[in-house]
Amino acid sequence: MKAGPNLYIGGGIILLVALxxxxxxxxxxxxxxxxxxxxxxxxxxSMQFWLGTDEQGRDIxxxxxxxxxxxxxxxxxxQVMNTAIGVxxxxxxxxxxxxxxEFVQGxxxxxxxxxxxxxxxxLMAILGPGLPSLLIALGMTDWAYSCRISRAQVxxxxxLNYVQSARIIGFGPLHVMFxxxxxxxxxxxxxxxxxxxxxxxxxxxxxxxxGLGVIPPNPSWGGMLSSAREQLMIAPWVAVFPGLALFVxxxxxxxxxxxxxxxxxxxxxxxx
Amino acid sequence: xxxxxxxxxxxAALTVFIVISLVFVLFSVIPGTFTSSLQADKxxxxxxxxxxxxxxxxxxDPLPVRFANYVTDLAQGDLGVSYATRxxxxxxxxxxxxxxxxxACAAIFFAVCVGLPLGFIAAIxxxxxxxxxxxxxxxxxxxxxxxxxxLLLMYLFSLKLHLLPTFGYGxxxxxxxxxxxxxxxxxxxALLARTTRAAVLETLNADFIRTARSKGMSExxxxxxxxxxxxxxxxxxxxxxxxxxxxxxxxxxxKLFAWPGVGSLLIDSVGLRDIPAVQGAILxxxxxxxxxxxxxxxxxxxxxPRIRYN
Amino acid sequence: MSEPIxxxxxLSVSLVGSGPPIGAVDRVNLTIGRGEVFGLxxxxxxxxxxxxxxxxxxxxxxMQVTGGQIMLxxxxxxTIPQRQMRRMRGDDVSMIFQEPMTxxxxxxxxxxxxxxxxxxxxxxxxxxxxxxxxxxxxxVRVSSPERRINAYPHQLSGGMRQxxxxxxxxxxxxxxxxxxxxxxALDVTIQAEIVELVLELCxxxxxxxxxxxxxxxxxxxxxxxxxxxxAGQIVEERASAEIFNHPSxxxxxxxxxxxxxxxxxxxxxxxxxxxxxGVVPALHEFPEGCRFAARCPRVxxxxxAASVPVTQLDGGGIVRCLHHV
Numbered sequence: 001m002k003a004g005p006n007l008y009i010g011g012g013i014i015l016l017v018a019l020x021x022x023x024x025x026x027x028x029x030x031x032x033x034x035x036x037x038x039x040x041x042x043x044x045x046s047m048q049f050w051l052g053t054d055e056q057g058r059d060i061x062x063x064x065x066x067x068x069x070x071x072x073x074x075x076x077x078x079q080v081m082n083t084a085i086g087v088x089x090x091x092x093x094x095x096x097x098x099x100x101x102e103f104v105q106g107x108x109x110x111x112x113x114x115x116x117x118x119x120x121x122x123l124m125a126i127l128g129p130g131l132p133s134l135l136i137a138l139g140m141t142d143w144a145y146s147c148r149i150s151r152a153q154v155x156x157x158x159x160l161n162y163v164q165s166a167r168i169i170g171f172g173p174l175h176v177m178f179x180x181x182x183x184x185x186x187x188x189x190x191x192x193x194x195x196x197x198x199x200x201x202x203x204x205x206x207x208x209x210x211g212l213g214v215i216p217p218n219p220s221w222g223g224m225l226s227s228a229r230e231q232l233m234i235a236p237w238v239a240v241f242p243g244l245a246l247f248v249x250x251x252x253x254x255x256x257x258x259x260x261x262x263x264x265x266x267x268x269x270x271x272x
Numbered sequence: 273x274x275x276x277x278x279x280x281x282x283x284a285a286l287t288v289f290i291v292i293s294l295v296f297v298l299f300s301v302i303p304g305t306f307t308s309s310l311q312a313d314k315x316x317x318x319x320x321x322x323x324x325x326x327x328x329x330x331x332x333d334p335l336p337v338r339f340a341n342y343v344t345d346l347a348q349g350d351l352g353v354s355y356a357t358r359x360x361x362x363x364x365x366x367x368x369x370x371x372x373x374x375x376a377c378a379a380i381f382f383a384v385c386v387g388l389p390l391g392f393i394a395a396i397x398x399x400x401x402x403x404x405x406x407x408x409x410x411x412x413x414x415x416x417x418x419x420x421x422x423l424l425l426m427y428l429f430s431l432k433l434h435l436l437p438t439f440g441y442g443x444x445x446x447x448x449x450x451x452x453x454x455x456x457x458x459x460x461x462a463l464l465a466r467t468t469r470a471a472v473l474e475t476l477n478a479d480f481i482r483t484a485r486s487k488g489m490s491e492x493x494x495x496x497x498x499x500x501x502x503x504x505x506x507x508x509x510x511x512x513x514x515x516x517x518x519x520x521x522x523x524x525x526x527k528l529f530a531w532p533g534v535g536s537l538l539i540d541s542v543g544l545r546d547i548p549a550v551q552g553a554i555l556x557x558x559x560x561x562x563x564x565x566x567x568x569x570x571x572x573x574x575x576x577p578r579i580r581y582n
Numbered sequence: 583m584s585e586p587i588x589x590x591x592x593l594s595v596s597l598v599g600s601g602p603p604i605g606a607v608d609r610v611n612l613t614i615g616r617g618e619v620f621g622l623x624x625x626x627x628x629x630x631x632x633x634x635x636x637x638x639x640x641x642x643x644x645m646q647v648t649g650g651q652i653m654l655x656x657x658x659x660x661t662i663p664q665r666q667m668r669r670m671r672g673d674d675v676s677m678i679f680q681e682p683m684t685x686x687x688x689x690x691x692x693x694x695x696x697x698x699x700x701x702x703x704x705x706x707x708x709x710x711x712x713x714x715x716x717x718x719x720x721x722v723r724v725s726s727p728e729r730r731i732n733a734y735p736h737q738l739s740g741g742m743r744q745x746x747x748x749x750x751x752x753x754x755x756x757x758x759x760x761x762x763x764x765x766x767a768l769d770v771t772i773q774a775e776i777v778e779l780v781l782e783l784c785x786x787x788x789x790x791x792x793x794x795x796x797x798x799x800x801x802x803x804x805x806x807x808x809x810x811x812x813a814g815q816i817v818e819e820r821a822s823a824e825i826f827n828h829p830s831x832x833x834x835x836x837x838x839x840x841x842x843x844x845x846x847x848x849x850x851x852x853x854x855x856x857x858x859x860g861v862v863p864a865l866h867e868f869p870e871g872c873r874f875a876a877r878c879p880r881v882x883x884x885x886x887a888a889s890v891p892v893t894q895l896d897g898g899g900i901v902r903c904l905h906h907v
Contacts, residue, residue: 110294113287113561115520118538118554125542125550126298202417206524209419210539225420229439229528232427239427243420251415258411479684485640486679487750488671489702497698501689577734578688 007259013252017245021068028062032219035059042235052237055227056217060237063219064245070220071249074134075201081139082200083193086146091177093147094154104147111144117203124212134213138203146192153185187264191257198253205246221246280569284562291558292346292551296339299547351555352548356541361552364537369556371441372526372533376518376560378453383460384511390461391468392503396495398473406465413462418521422455422528439529452529456522460514464507471506475499505576512568516561586653587757587790588614588637593650593660595632595641597865603648604865607632608814610650612792614758619781619791621801621822623837624811627862630794633811634760636660637792638677639667654758673703676751678780680763682743686735692719692746693731699753718749722779741772748780755787762794777804798837802826807899810834813862813873820899830895830906832878833858872903880905 020027029050040057043049051060093104111119120137127133157163158181166180205222207213214220221242228239333341345352351361387410394406429451430438442448475481476499484498523535530536534553541549572579595607607629614620624630635641637652639659652659654674659667679685687695696718697711706714712731719727722745735743744764751759761780765773781804784791795801801808802822809819810833818831829835836858860877869875871886878885884904892900 109283110287110290113558113565114291114554115517115523115557115561117523118520118557121523121538121542122295122298122550122554125545198415205417206419210524210527212539212542222417225423228423229426232423233431236427239420239423243417243423246417246420247412247415250417251412254411254415479679479681480687482640483679483685483747483750484687486638486671486677487699487702488668488673489698490668493702498687498690502687505689576689578736 004259004262006255007263010252010255010257010259013248014256017068017249017252018072020065021072024065024069028059028065030059030062032058032063032066033217035062036217042231042238044235045237051241052235054224054238055231055235060224060241063224064221064242067219067221067224067242067245068249070214070218071201071204071246074131074138074204075197075253077135078138078142078200078204079193079197081135082141082143082196083146083189085140086143087150087182087189089143090147090150091154091181092173094151094158095173095177095181101151104151108144108147111141116142116199117206120203120207121210121212124207129212129215131214134204134207137207138200142196142199142203146189146196149188149192150185153188154181157181157184191261191265194260195254195257198250198257201246201250201253276573277570280566284566287562288555288559292343292555293339295551295554296342299551300335300338351552354541354546354549356544356546356549361548364549365534365552365556368532368534368537371444371531372519372522372535373560374444374449375452375456375522375526375531375533376515378449379456379518379522380460380511380515382454382457383464383514386457387461387464388468388507391465391470391507392472392500394465395469395472395476403469407469410462410465413458413465416458418455418459419524419528421458422451422525425451425455426529439531441530441532452522452525452531455529456518456525459521460518463514464510467510468503468507471503472499474506475503478502501575505572508568508571508575512565512571516564516568519557519560585616586613587616587618587655588612588792589651589653590633590637591651591653593633593636593652594648595629595636595645596648597644598646598648599644603646605648605868606645606814606865607636608868610811610816612809612816614790614792616757617785617788617790618807619784619793619805621805621808622792622794622811623796623798623801623808625796625862628811629814630811631762634677634762634792634794637758638675638760639671640677669703672699672751672756673754674756675758675760676754676756677760677762678744678747678751678764680766682740682747682767685747686743688735691732691734692738696731696746696749696753699750703754714753715749718753719746721752721783722746722749724749740768741776744768744776745779748776748783752783752787752789756789758790758792759784760792760794763796764793765800766795798826798834799841810837813868814865815873815902816900817874817902818900820895820897820901824897824899828907830899830901831874831903832880832905833874835907836877874903 035058037057040049040053041055043053043057045052049059049061051064053059054063089104089107093101116138119141123137123141124133127136154177162184163176163180166176171180204213205220205225208220208222209226211223211226214223216223224242225239228242231238342352349362351365353359354361354364357364390406390410394403397403426438429436436451437448439451440448480502481494481498484494489497519534522531522533523538525531526533526535527539534556537549538553538557540546541553590610590612592609592611593607594605594609596603596605610629610633612620612622612633622630622633632641632645635645636647637659641647647660650660654670657666657670659670659675662670686692693712693715696715697706697708700706700711700714701708704711704714716727716731719730724730724742724745730738735746738746747764759780764780765776768776777800780791783789793801793805798808798810802825805822807820808822808825809816810825810831811817812833818825818829818834820830825834826838829838840857858877863869863873863876869886871888872878872881872890875881875885880903882905890902890904892902893906895901895906
């Protein structure tokens with residue numbers, strides 16, 4: 001039980017990204033949207049534009065700083081939704097058993113057989129692009145893993161004394177599930193959720209990259225990359241920096257998850 | 273054994289049916305999907321053309337009738353007619369399935385060939401710098417967004433080194449396949465390296481490995497005869513799951529590399545709100561997943577006697 | 583005693599990590615004669631399994647032999663190169679483990695697992711090894727061995743698997759068999775059968791047995807001599823009848839009193855079975871003086887002052903106690 005370097009490196013990265021997001025208006029030298037100026041289109045990195053400009057002459061660093069807000073917000077919000085759904089279903093399935101358990105397991109298997117991004121694409125097709133649709137499309141499609149883990153954990157803990165005594169004292173199922181069981185199985189779930197934030201950020205970026213996520217001209221890291229392929233030859237910095245921001249942020253969450261696992265789940269119940 | 277297989281097939285069939293119904297209901301219950309997509313495109317379509325189209329496509333029938341028709345057609349291999357191209361969806365899919373399948377096979381080949389040895393060496397040399405380097409590489413591979421990795425590879429190997437074509441399918445040869453396959457294989461490769469390392473470490477601690485040591489065999493024989501196969505059994509599920517979800521996972525990569533597969537059809541159709549094509553593409557992706565997982569179950573019957581006889 | 587087959591001198595095993603090494607087995611001396619049945623007894627964590635693994639050259643990191651000699655005939659197993667140890671392991675020294683359920687490779691037939699011994703040490707072909715494996719299975723009294731040879735471990739019961747383990751261990755007629763709690767995980771009903779089988783086969787092959795157990799009753803019944811280990815040290819070693827009837831070390835005394843015995847009178851007020859109060863100290867908490875002092879009924883201030891030397895007993899054997907009887 002000791003905190004390894006993963007925990008600190010991951011936590012440090014996320015802290016930096018969070019500071020960038022919070023203080024974006026103070027840090028960013030230009031406005032992310034209205035600073036468009038074709039005079040300065042596709043300028044390479046310089047003292048004036050630290051990370052260069054895009055095809056509309058907008059400062060890439062400023063857009064990355066504001067984009068951190070979207071990535072972090074969506075990553076966290078989506079993961080909160082997924083975890084809430086997964087844990088509620090998994091807890092109740094493990095606790096009640098019977099037909100409800102069968103049903104939840106069937107549903108989980110179904111979710112696993114449709115790749116998250118495909119499911120999200122289908123939902124985006126129906127709901128149309130934009131932030132609310134993104135939240136729904138990503139927040140309701142990636143809960144299968146936390147559901148499986150919490151169910152398996154409940155099954156191993158259900159027969160233990162503290163659960164039995166809470167039942168005998170006369171606490172209702174909701175109290176037993178969320179007040180007694182949940183704190184005892186939280187370790188592995190926190191690990192899964194932390195890594196899930198990383199995947200949610202990638203999923204959002206992918207959808208925005210395809211033009212089906214955050215509506216332009218709002219700065220989203222994925223969206224900034226959507227026109228990068230065509231400019232790869234003349235302005236490679238358009239492709240490099242937003243992707244680097246994505247990579248480092250997701251790496252931060254994955255390292256934090258690894259570090260938390262060493263700390264909270266030494267037996268590797270969430271190993272993957 | 274046969275019973276197990278039949279149960280698997282029944283489960284898969286049920287899943288397919290549920291997915292079909294789900295996709296159908298999702299796209300049908302939301303009102304005005306088809307007309308609004310025409311209007312959203314700002315096409316100059318008169319009201320009675322829309323009505324005639326809707327009539328022709330059977331969109332005015334009650335929902336249960338439409339569902340029954342859809343399932344009946346599906347059973348006969350008829351996936352409906354694309355709204356956008358007016359061609360049968362099955363025709364549109366047939367060529368693309370091969371392209372996607374080829375890409376998925378190449379990607380899983382890359383992932384297995386790199387990920388397995390990497391995880392294996394990391395576990396055997398646990399705690400050494402090789403282990404640290406391999407696992408740092410793996411966590412980076414898990415964190416890198418595929419489409420960005422693709423952009424970087426494209427920049428390096430096509431634009432700078434001029435070794436490989438940037439994108440497209442070409443004449444279907446190897447040179448166009450390499451970059452998208454590596455891009456698509458990065459994340460599964462990283463995951464496999466981690467899973468393999470964990471599996472080998474778990475196996476190394478198993479009692480039967482101690483028994484094997486007590487027999488007095490060389491490390492080489494210990495690894496090849498006792499360790500590798502047992503560890504591989506633990507990794508097989510992960511390989512199957514990764515391969516199975518590859519058609520879905522390749523959606524973004526196919527779009528980036530303009531690969532004419534099921535994934536890019538799905539994205540284009542989502543943009544056009546071409547419901548029959550979307551339904552067809554999703555169906556193919558889910559069927560592929562279920563097929564691969566059934567094959568993995570069958571593979572377990574071969575490699576693991578504990579399952580063979582139970 | 584006949585000419586010794588195994589002579590262990592001052593064997594020390596330590597946990598070698600990043601810090602200073604922590605001693606787990608402390609200068610153990612053991613001598614086992616040709617064909618002798620020798621018992622090593624102690625609670626779990628006393629170091630008896632570590633001794634066994636050290637002798638078989640199977641210690642794994644972070645445990646290491648940090649001193650002493652392990653003479654098997656004229657060879658010192660503690661210092662010979664890996665390659666040579668590997669050749670002797672299974673051929674001259676073999677081992678049976680506690681857990682028959684997990685000790686066999688689940689993906690190999692028992693025939694291949696037994697036959698592997700003949701391939702490794704006798705250079706036989708697979709086909710010839712298979713024939714020998716059938717014989718070996720027959721020797722451990724598995725019925726219809728021609729058929730069972732193709733079975734996988736999960737198809738066999740625990741007792742059956744332990745028979746397969748015995749067949750593997752004795753396949754090459756070793757000079758020494760180390761049996762580490764071979765019956766602990768088995769049903770009581772077949773424990774005696776398995777022990778009898780091991781003894782009988784070893785007698786026939788002239789193999790010496792080092793029987794490791796926490797069950798002093800069992801060991802005293804089947805062994806010529808018994809050594810009792812406590813907290814990494816041998817505290818008493820004598821002929822088994824002596825040790826059972828007249829235990830000299832207070833710890834041995836405690837072990838004997840904890841045994842149920844037919845026809846033993848209970849004194850008024852005595853509990854049916856006595857237990858030894860307290861627990862074995864952890865590795866890093868081994869005290870300076872006598873390691874049993876904290877649980878000992880005869881403890882005095884001298885006991886904890888300095889480490890206790892070994893005393894030779896009149897009737898043969900040794901004891902490590904200042905107040906032995």
